[in-house]
Amino acid sequence: MTRCSVQLVAPLIFVVVFVCGSPSASPLKPRVQSETPSQTTLTQQSPEAVFPLDYARIKRGDVLLLQLVAVDNPQHATFTVNVMLVPSATVIDSSQRVPVGSMGVYPDQENHGLYTFDLAPAIRQLKGQARDACLVIQLKPLHPSSGWNRLRVTVTNPQWKQ
Amino acid sequence: MTFDNSFTRREFLKGAGALGAVSMTMWLGGCEACQEQIAHRPTRRNIANLAANDPIITAYQNAVTAMKALPSTDPRNWTKQAQIHFDHCPHGNWWFLPWHRAYLSYFERICRKLAGYNDFALPYWNWTTSPSIPAVFWGNGNPLFDNTRGVGPSDQADPAWVGTTVIQNILSTGNFNIFASSPSSAPRGGTGGGYGELEATPHNNIHSWIGGDMGAFMSPLDPVFWCHHNVLDCLWVEWNINRGNPNTNDQNWYDLHMTEFVDENGQPVDVTVAATVLMPLFSYQFEPCGPAQEAPKKWQRAQLEAFLKSGAPVRLDVTQRMELKRAVTTEVGKPLASMAQLPADSLKTVLESQGKTAALLTINGAQVPQKTDFYVRVFTDKADASADTPISDPHYAGSFGFFQDAKAMPGMEVMGSEAKQLGFVVDLTPTLKRLSDAGGMQGPAVNITLVLVPYEKRQAAGQTLTIEKLEFAIANVK
Numbered sequence: 104m105t106r107c108s109v110q111l112v113a114p115l116i117f118v119v120v121f122v123c124g125s126p127s128a129s130p131l132k133p134r135v136q137s138e139t140p141s142q143t144t145l146t147q148q149s150p151e152a153v154f155p156l157d158y159a160r161i162k163r164g165d166v167l168l169l170q171l172v173a174v175d176n177p178q179h180a181t182f183t184v185n186v187m188l189v190p191s192a193t194v195i196d197s198s199q200r201v202p203v204g205s206m207g208v209y210p211d212q213e214n215h216g217l218y219t220f221d222l223a224p225a226i227r228q229l230k231g232q233a234r235d236a237c238l239v240i241q242l243k244p245l246h247p248s249s250g251w252n253r254l255r256v257t258v259t260n261p262q263w264k265q
Numbered sequence: 266m267t268f269d270n271s272f273t274r275r276e277f278l279k280g281a282g283a284l285g286a287v288s289m290t291m292w293l294g295g296c297e298a299c300q301e302q303i304a305h306r307p308t309r310r311n312i313a314n315l316a317a318n319d320p321i322i323t324a325y326q327n328a329v330t331a332m333k334a335l336p337s338t339d340p341r342n343w344t345k346q347a348q349i350h351f352d353h354c355p356h357g358n359w360w361f362l363p364w365h366r367a368y369l370s371y372f373e374r375i376c377r378k379l380a381g382y383n384d385f386a387l388p389y390w391n392w393t394t395s396p397s398i399p400a401v402f403w404g405n406g407n408p409l410f411d412n413t414r415g416v417g418p419s420d421q422a423d424p425a426w427v428g429t430t431v432i433q434n435i436l437s438t439g440n441f442n443i444f445a446s447s448p449s450s451a452p453r454g455g456t457g458g459g460y461g462e463l464e465a466t467p468h469n470n471i472h473s474w475i476g477g478d479m480g481a482f483m484s485p486l487d488p489v490f491w492c493h494h495n496v497l498d499c500l501w502v503e504w505n506i507n508r509g510n511p512n513t514n515d516q517n518w519y520d521l522h523m524t525e526f527v528d529e530n531g532q533p534v535d536v537t538v539a540a541t542v543l544m545p546l547f548s549y550q551f552e553p554c555g556p557a558q559e560a561p562k563k564w565q566r567a568q569l570e571a572f573l574k575s576g577a578p579v580r581l582d583v584t585q586r587m588e589l590k591r592a593v594t595t596e597v598g599k600p601l602a603s604m605a606q607l608p609a610d611s612l613k614t615v616l617e618s619q620g621k622t623a624a625l626l627t628i629n630g631a632q633v634p635q636k637t638d639f640y641v642r643v644f645t646d647k648a649d650a651s652a653d654t655p656i657s658d659p660h661y662a663g664s665f666g667f668f669q670d671a672k673a674m675p676g677m678e679v680m681g682s683e684a685k686q687l688g689f690v691v692d693l694t695p696t697l698k699r700l701s702d703a704g705g706m707q708g709p710a711v712n713i714t715l716v717l718v719p720y721e722k723r724q725a726a727g728q729t730l731t732i733e734k735l736e737f738a739i740a741n742v743k
Contacts, residue, residue, distance in 0.1 A: 166443060181473045185425045202431035204462040207469025210481045216357050217459035219447060224437035245474045
């Protein structure tokens, strides 16, 4: 099992190119990021980010916090940011993603806000693979046929609250 | 039914001994009047189980048509109802669920009246099992259609936010703030807050996905709004009652007064969050909506008590107590009379307090026999009260029973057959005020009569009720 790993490519933002486990991986390659409380910007070209998780914090019931801090949405696209777990960073099979929830935006597509998630129910579904689980956040348009190529959504990297 | 939390659970525990489940009905303004409503409270059904010509659908269509036809000066007018949401709806904080529960409850009552269909219960749209907007909401000329929607009849909501797995995961958290959104200092514009999973995931995304009216704060203009929020309410019931997850016990949450709604007659109401947590027990029930269609949790009485204590509203300061009777036994056919000799200013305070001071009768340590074919009515200043005195009598103050009919509260199982001690509280304030206004009060003394009333077609002759202590109390309501 490959643990999520990180690599520094820019000040305060830790990014590595996602090492896909399959040659047929999606061209929209997600990035793997650290838990440093910085920010990640998701776009149509880069709609996903993957974060390592602190299994000990999940086990003790800590709450995951994600904050939508900036939305640049000149086309007024409707979107959401799905929050999921994967058994490891190498798993790209979408059927192995366990949905945790999503950061829906209402009523205003430029709305900001703090979102809380309990990862425990999703972690339980990963069973023996839980220790290597990674968090995936995925920008997704609600109406893909509408234009969203200029949409930029910035989310804080995962933070925890006891 | 008026939702009134003028007495609270801590008072039951402090002043009236153990809590009887039926006591909760007293919160709602008189047990007896509620018993029938509780037993026959309407069932909010899954709209997928209703035919297009089902009377519920027809009533909903008729109600929407009637509301749209009302003048804009009528607060039940369709747009005015949506304006309530626009002006007041809390989002991204812990009042999201109770506010919308109250909003739907009063809307349902308006629909019931305007459609002239007393059995109407608002149906819900379960997007987990039916991810497209149901067919009954489509078609030009259909009052349930909204032509601003950005989706069509065959479009489906994404399982990432309404699918079985994600809803199951959301229901599996035991943390109120994660499930129902986080504490804030005010419904709008306060400090704190944060989206919980139910609000952030299916709620927000359904609104934005449908778009048009639904995508904004005037979303109640789209009739599907009400059925969308109804399934959220159903999921709250599933999480809170059927799965036994407690709501927060933070008093700041319970104490919120919502005064922006109107009842079926267009009259303003004042409802608290404390009252909303009990609405599914007393005002309506749901066809199961949880993704696993799980059987509801079976409550033992002690468990239910502990559960409700953990999340009960608690704000009542008793300022005066008067013991009326101690260790007294009354029998069917033999009313129990007592008298509270009040200081003159106490009664005046109660009558003029506009709900801020209450006069309460507390029944402590009622020893419930194994066989109870009766319930108890309470009258004030009615020395000749009997089992034949109707509840329409102006001296009638309320009643209490012993709630051993599990059918009246699905999911609650009364366990054990040994005699139990229960406590009850009856709010005498409305009756005293009514009598005073009519010139029927004799003075600062208040006579109280308890009458054991046999249930219809039951043999209750000779059955007794022993009460450890009967008290009259004056309390400040906060």
